[in-house]
Amino acid sequence: MPVPEWLRKRREKDVTADDASLWQKCPRCSEMLYRKDLVANLWVCSRCGHHIRMHAYDRVNTLVDGDFVEIGADILPGDPLGWADKRPYPQKLKRDREKSKLSEAVVTGFGTLDGFPVALGVMDFNFRGGTMGTVVGERITNLLEEGRRRRLPCIIFTASGGARMEEGMLALMQMAKTTLALQRFKAEGNLYIAVLTDPTTGGVSASFGFAADLILAEARAAIGFAGRRVIEQTIRQKLPENFQTAEFLLEKGHIDMVLDRRELRPALVRLLDYAVGRQRVAPLKAVPELAVP
Amino acid sequence: MPVPEWLRKRREKDVTADDASLWQKCPRCSEMLYRKDLVANLWVCSRCGHHIRMHAYDRVNTLVDGDFVEIGADILPGDPLGWADKRPYPQKLKRDREKSKLSEAVVTGFGTLDGFPVALGVMDFNFRGGTMGTVVGERITNLLEEGRRRRLPCIIFTASGGARMEEGMLALMQMAKTTLALQRFKAEGNLYIAVLTDPTTGGVSASFGFAADLILAEARAAIGFAGRRVIEQTIRQKLPENFQTAEFLLEKGHIDMVLDRRELRPALVRLLDYAVGRQRVAPLKAVPELAVP
Amino acid sequence: MNVIVEREKGLTELEARIGQLRERGTSGGEMLALEQKVEALRRDLFGTLSAWERVNMARHPKRPIASDYLAALDAFDELHGDRHFRDDPALVGGFAKLRGRNVMVLSQQKGRDTKENIRRNFGMVSPEGYRKASRLMDLAARFHLPIVSFVDTSGADPGIGSEERAQSEAIAGCLMTLTRVAVPVVAAIVGEGGSGGALAIALADHVIMAENAVYSVASPEGCAAILWGDAARAPEAAEHLKLTSNDLLGFGIVDEIAPEPLGGAHRDSAPFIQRVLDGIERALSRLAALPAAELLDTRYRKYRRIGSWRGKGPVRAGGLA
């Protein structure tokens, strides 16, 4: 997969992990996978079909036609609670930033999918377990407000352990903030699709995760409100293997579709076609500078 | 209970059954009940609390403050299918009319409840098992249309075995017709309360029965979609005693309140107060002649 | 026992024999005579059908079912679930392309074999199925997509679970949604139209009914059981119920009949399915031209006049004056 201009620019500072090594081990079946094949297969294990968690920028890159104009990258976390347990919160942020090559747990911006212009948000579990703090809340809210202004469909890929503890109630309030933005976005007839990826739980699941017009999930993704361990501690027994999987949720009627990652983009394009019609534009080359409020 | 003017007029032609005998047997505990006491107790058995099915006019009389202006009494059933099995349909209608002292399975009109003007519909199981044919559909629709025109709350007491077979698909279509009228009625912010009485099933249950803002039920009333016998035949076993009772439905979250009949009128008045506020008028003495479309 | 299946047996043998003869190269007068004989037999067997025979046509094991119609669309993307409790396989819904037009499709899905029928609950929809339908209808309205429904159910599921989860409320909810959605709604009664469980997705601006489909206030068996305590008298009840496409066209309850090939839709299903889709397409074209307010108003008036009372004095409501 060629590295487009927008991503190359980004990688000057944030080199994504996939440049790092030639081989990667499947975390499920332990098969050693040749990195280039794995990338071509969208990080799906060619042996067991396991969907390896994707880096947010890689996800964006596999979705958009060409250019991607990121917004909100300059919104960075503070330390509102002055949190320090083993390590001060700012140190944890710094470490995650280095580890994940991301400035926060969500990437937001604009691009086109097979010609359909969309507002796109992609969460990344590598940054603080994809938890939602003030920055995730703010970036998602900006994306929805900006998407609403432009009357664009919005697609958000979730991956989250819930609200971020180190930002306390300010983090929890992002559930309210994003939901308010989502309400306004949807009230004007704009399409919102949530794609739940592994894992999606807690405050993200219970706000913009499940308040979508259409809810898609990646195969075998773990999705729920309470975490598996919390439930097991509560009921004091082991949960069945398939509990809280995407497939389980499909059967229970919670989500519209479960898709293999390799079927995801074509499905999104079809859904965009159904819901907003063929209002395609040429692949986005440049997006005028955003007026973020 | 004094017989008001509107009801006395009606009784000149339709003498209700409660004038007929001094004593009545409770169908549940077999206690012989003195008719006058029974009436004073709203047809609730003083021994076992059983709610004896009420005659529609008696129900109206126990609800309204004074006058009741009936509409739709001149809408009478035809025989659209030319139905004749053991007896032709018109003969069945004639017999039910004589037996029930009713012209059809619902009485509709306007009155006040503790000063609140309301559109009121009361079904009666004594007429063709409270089944909904074209007349019930038409009277309910007129009530809702007229209630909407006057911006009045509407209360309907249901008691029905479902759609009336002898009017075939014309009967079934009354589900659509009444629901369309109800949609328009509700869309303009008018309050609709359904009071489910024993028994309420089938097409009435699955249209204006369960599409209400507030759903009340009388204690121990049998309420469901499929009839008890149909289910037992399907599953080939006896159903538990409390299945499809009002109390069962309350637990299952289907209805707002279950009430003893003697608590029903005060509860309705309180609900009217909450939802439409104290816009009481003096007890209705006369209602201007209706312009039924 | 399906009376149509029984009746087909002799015919099928004869047809098979003609096929064999044709393979062997037989032609000319002998062949022609045989073919005329078969044709006459077909007319004899299926030329005029009683109400009960149509009930059996509607329930014929080879009759096209919802999935056959869905397969004939340009595209179909199924959407699952009521978001709360369960995905009901008896009610299949999703986005589709019908002759190039984006639509929302809802259908009651029977199975082709026993296993599939068990999975699909024989096309009997549970509350969560109706709630899925309501959800998808609202979604359709939100994105200005017409709604197309394929109706084929003996009735709403009458089980304990369905009662526990408020079947009445679910059906009433579907009906309320259909009275509200400001997009064209076209329903095709393609098999059994069983009572409120069918109507729940068939309150529509335009209703097409397959010639041999039935649409009834109650099942003939149920009706016979109630009236005479004898479900075996279903054939008689079927006549009373006026459940055929001709009856219902006459009552103004269906708007159009899709004629079936002699012997029923299953005897030449592909062109028949296209004929149903033709009808849907025509209706959608016509309805697409109406402004939303007019569409809703026309829908209201369409049902308002069914069994309605007009004029003054004690006029009979069901008389269809």
Added chain:
Amino acid sequence: MNVIVEREKGLTELEARIGQLRERGTSGGEMLALEQKVEALRRDLFGTLSAWERVNMARHPKRPIASDYLAALDAFDELHGDRHFRDDPALVGGFAKLRGRNVMVLSQQKGRDTKENIRRNFGMVSPEGYRKASRLMDLAARFHLPIVSFVDTSGADPGIGSEERAQSEAIAGCLMTLTRVAVPVVAAIVGEGGSGGALAIALADHVIMAENAVYSVASPEGCAAILWGDAARAPEAAEHLKLTSNDLLGFGIVDEIAPEPLGGAHRDSAPFIQRVLDGIERALSRLAALPAAELLDTRYRKYRRIGSWRGKGPVRAGGLA
């Protein structure tokens, strides 16, 4: 073990002894000295409370629970059920009169004893409870009634059934409803405000918090378990989480604190409950004056600015500049 209950033990003995003395007619200097001693002890015990102590206050077995607030209203008519699956006793809702004003009340209901707590699931709400809440909120909006909620839950129910019935969707649904209803919403955090399960009915135009209530992104035990693998370090976690009324007033997350009597609301609950109702009444009076559009806009902006980023350049979002 509740640290407040433990601490109260000595005090309760002393108070009982004073009562006995007073009954025996003791008065004068001896009595005064004793009373001063008790007062000093109260100040000593409860004058300043740590976060963890407040957690224990919020969980105190004698603390007023939702039903105590409901009992203090002029009238309350409970409305039941989500219309689909079950009536959840952990979420109590209905019409009420609050100081003569018609309102819709929603509350998380713990039990006073074990039996009642089991029935109420310890105030942990299941999806059907949140769906009942959504339904009643919409009903309130439909009839222009303000919404008042009493929040007291350790969190949404984390059981298998709740996951099976889409707890996330239910909470998201409540939040979506609260962003939409064009009527005043006032929330009172009266006991435990446990995470998303509390917020689901607390997204409000005005939030009142009882002085010793807590409102937290995660339970102190859960937080300690995640951070240090040791739930016993909950007291430490409580300090980190900034979950007290003072903290949250500072963050602009709550709008008003209802001061409690020394030693906690349960030590003189009737006037405290009236104080909370005073606050609600004031807020409702103020909010009733706003036109619907302004109300919704103000609600939006209220939450929009929590942890929001303003200006240009790499400004820190959580900084609350």
